[in-house]
Amino acid sequence: MKKMPIGISNFKEIIEKNYYYVDKTLLIKEILDDGSKVILLTRPRRFGKTINMSMLKYYFENTKKDNSYLFKDLKIFSQGEMYIKNQGKYPVIFITLKDIKNSTWEMTYSKIKACIEEEYDRFAFLAESDxxxxxxxxxxxxxxxxxxKESEYENSLKYLTEYLDKHYGVAPILLLDEYDVPIQSGYVNGFYDKIIEFIRNWLSGAVKDNNHISFSIMTGILRIGKESIFSGMNNLKVRTLLDNQYSEYFGFTEDEIVKMLRDYQREKEFEVVKEWYNGYVFGETQIYNPWSIINYIDNKSSNPQAYWLHTSSNDVIHDVIKNSNTRIQENLIRLMEGSVIEELIDTNIIYKDIYKEDNYLFSFLLLAGYLKVNEVRQNEFGFTVARLSIPNKEIRTVYRQEIMTQISNGINPMEQIKMVKSLVLGDVDTFEKIFTSLLLKTTSFHDSPESFYHGFMLGITTLLIDSYIIKSNRESGYGRFDLSMVPREKDKPAVIMEFKKANSKEELDEKAKEALLQIEEKQYETDIYDLGIDKIYKYGISFIGKEFSISRNKA
Structure with a gap:
């Protein structure tokens, strides 16, 4: 059986060394049929963008050695002469920025320069061209x-297209892979304006009104439209994961998965694979996560894992959970429970605006591959509205692991779970012991508002989301409780929590009792009793800085 190409994104190496390859060469046909001068394809990380761009390079590039042998058994060579005649016809510039994830502008700029210099070195003969x-x-x-000079590096793509066009008499193809990876690093590490300025100047000269390119294909997560990187570019076509065009070429379709499992005599594992790695929807096409699939098959085990958890992509979820407000946390919990949320979707979001509006954040999670679209419609104002959910079990696991990481600060994950379980067992002593340790290790609780502790407890209760429905700020009885845990099995106890911020340490016990009394007087347990659940633990919890007090009813 063929080996899986884990960590290999060079198309030529995959074919020559006989790795397993899912044939995506009809992407070539679709690009040629499209005829657009500049195409930006936005897809999540680890969905095969770099392999596809490498495949385009080897197909179109004019080289001394004929590369047609790489494609002779693939789909594109059965599409007719009009497509085959483009093979090996063009000079091709190919730059990938996928590994430029540095914490400073100086290092980022140095690595971009190195990518440019390496590509220039491939065309060293131009230094002697007559x-x-x-x-x-x-x-x-x-x-x-x-x-x-920096200004010359900003114009380097423009220069190279001109020089290649002059030398060959054929305008080159420009392939730029994962163009926004350093932009995301700039956003996270505080040099956003510098990287935006460089990328804007670098790209505009290369693809805006440039008659020295035959066409250009770019990939990334976001369009970055509002940054004016692509401003005034009337020859740009953007295809996001909401569009049908190009929908089947990034990630694996179900037919491809069925064939792959059959090739490895693992057809019986289809339902497991579907539960864990299916669920993405690009346009109207059901898509499986290719990175996770090839790792699953290579592992030769029928026990699935969250392979995406070990990729850098999950910095996205880490940052989202770290910066989320209570409403976002509540929606994340609803998503983790398997519910669907409805949000406005903006495919032109920019990194620095992600946290300005909740819908921007959920748009970003969609484009980054952490949510899927169940349905899209236009509202009465012409805005795009989508019903969103978590795609599969793997991504649900990623959310949970990142929540645990955010909360832990040195607390063993099993201790975290033990702490939450103590709430549903009515074991106040265990809860106090572990929670005290956790608060001491967690930074900056001083002068935090009640909403901070609410969000903190909301996050940690999700560790039991398979057994309990987590509800926050819901109406019941004669008011709105802060947090509840409703068992999915009626013979288990439920939990209701109310939080209060104390003004002094002396006030802690009094405020905890006041919170418990509020639960009783406002009869927050009404809806839970209506579900046929008889046992309910009620907790009043008060906080100040890193200290707390807890009162519990006699259930």
Whole structure:
């Protein structure tokens, strides 16, 4: 059986070394049929963008060695002469920024320069081309040797397209993979404006009104439209995961999964694979996570794992949970329970606006692959509204693991679970012991509002979400309780919590009793009793800084 190409994104290596390859070469046909000058394809990380871009490079590139042998047994060579004649016809510029994830602008700029210089070095012969002027050769040599000015690096793609067009008499194809990876790093690490300015200048010269390219394909997560990176570019076509065009080429379709499992004699595992790795919807196409699938098959075990958990992509969820407000946390819990939420979707969001509006954040989670679209419609104002849910069991596991990581601060995960379980067992002593340790290890609780503790407890109760329905700020009886845990099996006890912020340490016990009394007087347990659940633990919890007090009813 063929080996799985884990960590291999070079198309030529996959074919020559006989790794398993899911044939996506009809992407070539769709690009040629499209005819657009500049196409931006936005997809989540680890969905095969780099392999596809490498495949395009080897198909179109004019090289001394004929690369047609790589494609002779693939779908594109059965599509007719009009497609085959484009094979090996063009000079191709191919740059990937997927590994530029640095914490400083200086290191990021240095690595982008290195990518540019490496690509210039592939075309070293241009320094001797009799079709370039002496000034052009000088600029080319300075960039290739790494001694050019920043302004010259900003124009480096534009220069290279011009020089290749002159030398070959054929305008090159420009392939730019994962263009927004360093932009995300800039957002996270505080050099956002610098990276945006560079990428804007770098790309606009290369693809805006540039007659020296045949066409350009770019990939990333976001369009970054509002940044004016692509402003005034009337030749740009953007295809997001909401569009039908190109929907089947990034990730695996169900037919491809069925064939793959059959090839490895693992057809009986289809339902497990579907539960864990299916669920994405690109346009109207059901898609499986390719990174997780190839790791699952390579593992030769029928026990699924959250393979995406070990990729850098999960910095996204880490950041979201860290910065989320109570409403976002409540929606995340509803999603983890398997519910559907409805949000406005904006595919033109930018990194620095992610937390300005809740719907921007959920738009980002969708585009990054952490949510799927169940239904899309236009509201009466013409805005796109989507019904969203978590795609599969793997992503649900990713959410849970990141929640545990955010809360832990050195607390063993099993201790966290033990702490939450103590609430449903009425074991106040165990809860106090573990929670005290957790608060001491958690930074900056001083002067935190009640909503902070509410959100903190909301997050940690999700560890039991398979057994309990978590509800926050819901009406019941004669008011709205802070937090409840309703068992999915009626013979188990329920939990209701009310939180109060004390003004002094001396006030802690009094405020905890006041919170418990509020639960009793407002009869927050009404809806739970209506479900046929007889046993309910009620907790009044008061906080100040890193200290707390807890009162419990006699259930």
């Amino acid at each position: 079709r370039l002027t002496e000034i052009e050769k000088e600029i080319f040599s300075k960039i290739r040797r790494g001694i050019a």
